[in-house]
Amino acid sequence: MQTETHPLLTGLNEEQQRAVITTDGPVLVVAGPGSGKTRVLTHRIAWLLEQKQVPPEAILAVTFTNKAANEMRERIRKLVSETAANGLVMGTFHSLGVRILRQNPYRAEQLIDLKPNFLIYDTADQLNVAKEAIINERMDPKQIQPRRMLSGISRAKSEMKTPTDVTNDAMSYDDEIVARVYHEYERRLRDLNAVDFDDLLTLPLRLFDADPKLLEKYQAQFRYIHVDEYQDTNRVQYVMITALAENWQNLFVVGDPDQSIYAWRNADITNILNFRDDYQGTTQINLELNYRSTGHIVQAADRLIRQNRDRIDRPIRTVNPDGEKIMLRELADQNHEASFTVDEIRRLTQSGRIRPDDIAVMYRTTAQSRVLEEAFRRSEIPYRIIGGHRFYERKEVKDILAFFKLLYNPEDRIGLERIIDNTPIGRGFGPRAMEVLLDWAQQHQLSPVDGLIMHAPSISPGLKDLALPEITGTARKSAERIGATLAILRERRETSTLSELFDAIVDVSEYRDQFRNGTEDDLQRWANVQELRTDMERFDTLDPSVALTQYLESVSLVSDVDAMDDSDAGQVTLITLHSAKGLEFPIVFIAGVEEGLLPISRAVEAESFDRKPLEEERRLFYVGVTRAKHQLYLTCATSRITYGRFASSEPSRFLSGIPTEVMKSVTRRDSVGSARAGRMSGRSSGSLAGRVHSTVSFDPPAQLEAPVLPDFKVAQQVFHSKFGTGLVTEVIELNNDKEVAVEFQRHGKKRLMASLAKLEIVESD
DNA sequence: GAAAGTGGTCTTTTT
DNA sequence: GACCACTTTC
Numbered sequence A: 001m002q003t004e005t006h007p008l009l010t011g012l013n014e015e016q017q018r019a020v021i022t023t024d025g026p027v028l029v030v031a032g033p034g035s036g037k038t039r040v041l042t043h044r045i046a047w048l049l050e051q052k053q054v055p056p057e058a059i060l061a062v063t064f065t066n067k068a069a070n071e072m073r074e075r076i077r078k079l080v081s082e083t084a085a086n087g088l089v090m091g092t093f094h095s096l097g098v099r100i101l102r103q104n105p106y107r108a109e110q111l112i113d114l115k116p117n118f119l120i121y122d123t124a125d126q127l128n129v130a131k132e133a134i135i136n137e138r139m140d141p142k143q144i145q146p147r148r149m150l151s152g153i154s155r156a157k158s159e160m161k162t163p164t165d166v167t168n169d170a171m172s173y174d175d176e177i178v179a180r181v182y183h184e185y186e187r188r189l190r191d192l193n194a195v196d197f198d199d200l201l202t203l204p205l206r207l208f209d210a211d212p213k214l215l216e217k218y219q220a221q222f223r224y225i226h227v228d229e230y231q232d233t234n235r236v237q238y239v240m241i242t243a244l245a246e247n248w249q250n251l252f253v254v255g256d257p258d259q260s261i262y263a264w265r266n267a268d269i270t271n272i273l274n275f276r277d278d279y280q281g282t283t284q285i286n287l288e289l290n291y292r293s294t295g296h297i298v299q300a301a302d303r304l305i306r307q308n309r310d311r312i313d314r315p316i317r318t319v320n321p322d323g324e325k326i327m328l329r330e331l332a333d334q335n336h337e338a339s340f341t342v343d344e345i346r347r348l349t350q351s352g353r354i355r356p357d358d359i360a361v362m363y364r365t366t367a368q369s370r371v372l373e374e375a376f377r378r379s380e381i382p383y384r385i386i387g388g389h390r391f392y393e394r395k396e397v398k399d400i401l402a403f404f405k406l407l408y409n410p411e412d413r414i415g416l417e418r419i420i421d422n423t424p425i426g427r428g429f430g431p432r433a434m435e436v437l438l439d440w441a442q443q444h445q446l447s448p449v450d451g452l453i454m455h456a457p458s459i460s461p462g463l464k465d466l467a468l469p470e471i472t473g474t475a476r477k478s479a480e481r482i483g484a485t486l487a488i489l490r491e492r493r494e495t496s497t498l499s500e501l502f503d504a505i506v507d508v509s510e511y512r513d514q515f516r517n518g519t520e521d522d523l524q525r526w527a528n529v530q531e532l533r534t535d536m537e538r539f540d541t542l543d544p545s546v547a548l549t550q551y552l553e554s555v556s557l558v559s560d561v562d563a564m565d566d567s568d569a570g571q572v573t574l575i576t577l578h579s580a581k582g583l584e585f586p587i588v589f590i591a592g593v594e595e596g597l598l599p600i601s602r603a604v605e606a607e608s609f610d611r612k613p614l615e616e617e618r619r620l621f622y623v624g625v626t627r628a629k630h631q632l633y634l635t636c637a638t639s640r641i642t643y644g645r646f647a648s649s650e651p652s653r654f655l656s657g658i659p660t661e662v663m664k665s666v667t668r669r670d671s672v673g674s675a676r677a678g679r680m681s682g683r684s685s686g687s688l689a690g691r692v693h694s695t696v697s698f699d700p701p702a703q704l705e706a707p708v709l710p711d712f713k714v715a716q717q718v719f720h721s722k723f724g725t726g727l728v729t730e731v732i733e734l735n736n737d738k739e740v741a742v743e744f745q746r747h748g749k750k751r752l753m754a755s756l757a758k759l760e761i762v763e764s765d
Numbered sequence B: 001g002a003a004a005g006t007g008g009t010c011t012t013t014t015t
Numbered sequence C: 001g002a003c004c005a006c007t008t009t010c
Helices: A014-021 A037-050 A066-079 A093-103 A105-112 A123-136 A146-158 A163-169 A173-191 A199-210 A212-221 A235-245 A295-306 A334-350 A368-378 A395-408 A413-422 A431-444 A448-453 A474-495 A498-508 A511-515 A520-537 A544-557 A601-606 A612-625 A653-657 A671-680 A688-695
Strands: A027-031 A059-062 A089-091 A224-227 A251-255 A283-287 A326-331 A359-363 A383-385 A572-576 A585-590 A628-637 A639-642 A645-648 A663-666 A717-720 A724-733 A738-744 A748-753 A759-763
Touching: A014 A037, A014 A283, A027 A037, A037 A059, A037 A066, A037 A224, A037 A251, A059 A093, A066 A089, A089 A093, A093 A105, A093 A199, A093 A235, A093 A544, A105 A199, A123 A146, A123 A173, A123 A413, A146 A163, A146 A173, A146 A199, A146 A235, A163 A173, A199 A212, A199 A235, A212 A235, A224 A235, A295 A326, A295 A612, A295 A628, A295 A653, A326 A334, A334 A359, A334 A368, A334 A585, A334 A628, A334 A724, A359 A368, A368 A383, A368 A572, A395 A413, A395 A474, A395 A498, A395 A511, A395 A520, A395 A544, A413 A431, A413 A448, A431 A448, A431 A474, A448 A474, A474 A498, A474 A544, A498 A511, A498 A520, A498 A544, A511 A520, A585 A612, A601 A612, A612 A653
Parallel strands: A027 A251, A027 A283, A059 A089, A059 A224, A224 A251, A326 A628, A326 A663, A359 A572, A359 A585, A383 A572, A585 A628
Antiparallel strands: A639 A645, A717 A724, A717 A759, A724 A738, A738 A748
C-alpha cells in the first residue's frame, strides 16, 4: 500500500494510521492514557490539509484547553508548512462560542439582546449577581446560598433550560427557588450586558435557533470537526457539535470514559457512550497500547481502574520495560509529607540527570498546595504552581482590570462597585449614594458611568441638560472626583494602547497609595500590579479599537493550564489532579492519597446511596497515576490539619487493589494504632485500614524510621523533666532520629533530639 | 465614613 | 487557619 509509506503515517501503529486516514463519516476513537491520541489528531489534521487539500478554515478542532489547541497547532505546522496551518479553527468550546458571538454582533444584538461590548463574568462576578438576585427576591443569601443557586443555574444552562423551563419542570421547593433566582439572575446579566461561562455555549445556540441561516453558514464551513476529551462534554456542547456536524457528518471524537472527571461540572458521559447510536456507520477505533508509562505504572493503573463497577472492560497495556516500582510512602502529617517530597526531589535532581521540570507534584485540593509550596520555598528547588489563586483573580489585579472593564462596558455596575469599594477614588461614595446613582441611571436610561461623569463640570458635553443625580454632602465631592477620573480615562481610551491606559488608570486612581506601607505583602501586591502592565504590553501592537476587546476576552478565557509557560522551564510543577489531565511528566508525586482527600470526603459520604462520585474519584486517581512516565510516588499522611484542626486519616482505599509486585510501600509501623486512637474520639471508623493491609504489604519501616521513638506530632502536648510542659511546633525526620521543636510554657522554644531528650507525650489532641 | 474587631463559614475539582 | 461579612468604635 502506498499510504503506509506516506511520511504522515510513519511511526504510527496500525490503529493510529486508521484513525488518521478515515477522514469521512463519524469516527469514535477510544484512547487510553498515553496511547498517542494527540499524535493521531495532529497527523490527521495534517493529512486533511496536505493529502485531501482541505482548506484550513474548513477544519474545526475543539480541545479542552487553549494550551492544548496551541500545541496542536504548532505540531501541525511542523508536519505541514508554516502557512498551511493558518486559518485552522482550534480552541475550547468557550472560545468557539465567543467567536460565534463576536462574528455576528448585529444578530447578537437584534436576536438575543447582547450588545457587542459584552463582558464575560467570572465566578466572583457571578456570585455578586446571584446574591443581588436572591436579595431582590426577598430571600436571605445566608439561607439561600448564592453558590448553590449558581450551581443550579449552571446545571440548567448546561441542559439548555431557560428560567421558564426550570419553573415548569420544578419537582421540589428547591427547584422553585432556583427558578426564581435564575429568572432574576438572567435579567440582571442582560442589564449588565454581561454573560457567564455557560452563556458562551447556550447563546450561540439561541442565535442559531433564531436564525437558522446562520447555523447553515457554519455547517457549510466546518467540513471536518474534531473534539478532544469527548468524555467530558456536557449536553450543550453535545448539541452544538451535533448541530455543526449535521451537514457533512465528518465528526471525529476522541475520548476515554475512564478519564471522565467532570461529571460535577455537568459533563455527561453518555455523550461518548452513545456516540455509535447517534451516528450510524461510526468507525470505532480503540487505542490501547500505552507508549507513555513503564510496565509497573500501567499495571497499577489497570488494576486500579478495574475496581470501578460502572465501566466497560477495556485493558490497557504496554510493551515498555517494567521500570521502578511505584513508591508508596506514609508520613506523620502534611509537613512531613511535604518535606519528604522536597527531599526526594532534591535527591533525584542532585545527580543532574533529572531536571526539576521533569517532575510534577499533584494533589486533589488546591488547599494542599500551600504546605507543599512552603516546603519548596524553603528549599532551593525551583517550582511553579498551576492554578491556586489565579493571577487574574487576585484582588489588586481585579481592581485595575475593573477600570478597563468599566471603560469597555459602562453598564458594568458590578465592576464600578468594586472600584468604589476598593480604590482610593471611591472614598466617600457610600451605598446610599450608589443607590441614588443607580436609580437615576435607570430613570434616564443611561449608564451609571454617565451619571458620574456629569459631575465633572467641563467634560461632559451632551449630558449637561439633564438633572444630576441627587447626591449630596461628602458623596457629592466624591462623585465629582470619580466622574472627572472616568471622563479622562474614557477619552484616553480611544487613542491609547493598553499599557498607556494602564498608566493613566494607576495614575489617576491613585491606586498606588494603597501599597505604601512597605510591608512584604504590599510589595508583592504592587509587583502583581506591575506584572499586569507587562501582561498588557503583549497587546500594544494591536489597534486600540480592538486591543481592549481581545485582551479582556483572553483574560476571561485563560485556564490555569493555559497560563503554564513552557519557556520558563526548569521548575517542578505543582498542580491539581484535574488540571493535570492531558499532561505527562517523567516523574510524578501524588500527595494526600488518603480517605477523605482521594476519595474526597463528599464522595465517601454519598457512597451509600450514590456510587458515582466515588467512581469519579477513582478515575481522577487513575488520571493522576497515568501522567507518570518513569516513576510514580504516592504519599499519604497519618494525620493532617483541616480547618485548623487535627484529623487522623487512613491510606486511600484505592491503594488496596494495587499489587505488591508493582508497588513498594514504606509506612509508619504504628500507623494502624495511632489512626485507631484518633478515631476513637468521634470519627466514624471503617474497615479500610484492614483492607488496605490485606492486599498491600506494608513493609517494615526498615532503617528509614527509628521505631523506638515516640510518634511526635505538631501541636501535641509534651513533658520534659527540666523544661516542663510545652507544645510541639515542628518535627523533623532525620536518618535515625527526630529533631523536635517545642514551645515550652515557661522556657520558650527549644530544639531537642528525640533520642536524647526524655520527652513524654502528654496529650495528643 | 473608615479602621479595627468579631464571628461564622469554609475546601472538591474549573472553562 | 484563613477569609469574608458584618459590627463596633472613633
